[in-house]
Structures are given as structure tokens and as C-alpha cells.
Amino acid sequence: xxxxxxxxxxxxxxxxxxxxICLSGALAVGLGAFGAHALxxxxxxxxxxxxxTANFYHFIHTLLxxxxxxxxxxxxxxGKLLWxxxxxxxxxxxxxGSLYFVATRGLLGAESAGWAGAITPIGGLxxxxxxxxxxxxxxxxxxNV
Numbered sequence: 131x132x133x134x135x136x137x138x139x140x141x142x143x144x145x146x147x148x149x150x151i152c153l154s155g156a157l158a159v160g161l162g163a164f165g166a167h168a169l170x171x172x173x174x175x176x177x178x179x180x181x182x183t184a185n186f187y188h189f190i191h192t193l194l195x196x197x198x199x200x201x202x203x204x205x206x207x208x209g210k211l212l213w214x215x216x217x218x219x220x221x222x223x224x225x226x227g228s229l230y231f232v233a234t235r236g237l238l239g240a241e242s243a244g245w246a247g248a249i250t251p252i253g254g255l256x257x258x259x260x261x262x263x264x265x266x267x268x269x270x271x272x273x274n275v
Contacts, residue, residue, distance in 0.1 A: 147195075147199050147215060148199060150195075150219065151192060151195050151196050151199060154188070154192040154195065154222060155189075155192045155193075155196075157188070158185060158188040158189045158192055161184075161185055161188065161230065162185045162189075165178075165181045165182065165185060169181065169234070169237075172237060173233060173234070173236075173237075177232075177233045177234070177236070178233070180229055180232055180233040181229070181230065181233035181234065183229055184225075184226045184227075184229030184230045184233065185226075185230075187225060187226050187229075187257075188222060188226040191218055191221060191222055191225075191226075191257060191260075192222065194218060194260070194261075194264075195215060195218045195219070195222075198211060198214055198215045198218065198260075198264060199215070201264075201267075202215070205268065208267055208268075210263045210264075210266055210267035211263070211264065211267040211268075213263050214259075214260045214261075214263035214264045214267060215260075217256045217257070217259045217260035217263060218256070218257070218260045220253065220256040221253045221254070221256035221257040221260060222253075223253070224249050224250070224252050224253030224256060225250055225252075225253025225254050225256070225257060226253070227253070228246050228247065228249040228250045228253060229250055231243070231246050232246050232247050232250070
């Protein structure tokens with residue numbers, strides 16, 4: 131594992147991954163609770179569904195990112211697995227983030243920001259790429275999965 135020196139301490143770079151995963155999970159819980167309680171009755175049924183979709187994908191892909199972290203830590207990191215993690219992070223930001231924004235833009239006074247929905251498919255593509263990279267990240271002939 132690559133090490134970096136920071137203020138005299140060696141930090142495993144994967145700690146940054148774990149921190150991101152934990153923050154993403156906490157954010158997913160917080161945004162889910164916010165959507166269920168603070169936004170109740172504030173959103174149209176369609177926008178509430180969009181918000182719920184964002185939260186569902188946020189949870190699923192945070193858990194997948196945790197699985198990537200565990201695979202890399204336990205079985206060894208490779209380029210495909212590293213890029214899968216990066217693609218998942220990008221997908222969380224673009225897909226989930228844009229859906230959260232689209233669902234709440236009326237409350238945020240940003241109703242005219244219709245362009246935000248155009249970002250969502252880019253995040254979805256990042257999720258698809260991540261799943262494919264995970265699928266091809268290990269050589270089955272070496273039975274290391």
C-alpha cells in the first residue's frame with residue numbers, strides 16, 4: 131500500500147477512502163431522515179420520488195464502495211479496482227447529488243436550473259463503469275476473488 135508522509139506521520143491512503151465512505155454513509159442517513167421528516171409535504175409526489183431515488187442509489191453505491199474498499203484491502207488493489215472506486219465517488223456526486231438538487235430546487239429558489247437534470251445520466255454512466263470495472267478487476271484464472 132502506498133504511504134504518504136504528513137506532519138511526521140505515515141498515513142495509509144486508504145484511510146481517505148474509508149473516511150469518504152463513512153461520510154457518504156452518514157450523509158445518506160442524514161439526507162434520508164431529512165427527506166422523510168423535514169421535506170414531508172414540501173415536495174410534489176414526483177419530486178419526493180426523485181429524492182427517494184437519490185437516497186436509495188446513495189445508500190446502494192456507498193455500500194458498493196465499502197465492498198470495493200474491502201476487496202482492495204483484503205485481496206489487493208489493482209488499477210481497475212482503484213478506478214472503480216473513483217467512478218463510484220463521481221457517480222455519488224453527479225447522480226445522487228443532481229437528483230437531490232432536482233428534487234429540492236423549488237425549495238432552494240433554483241427552479242430555473244433545469245440543466246441540473248442533464249448531469250444525472252453522466253453520474254449513472256459512472257456507476258455503470260464502476261460496476262464493470264469491479265467485474266473485470268480480478269483475474270478469475272488466478273482465483274483471487
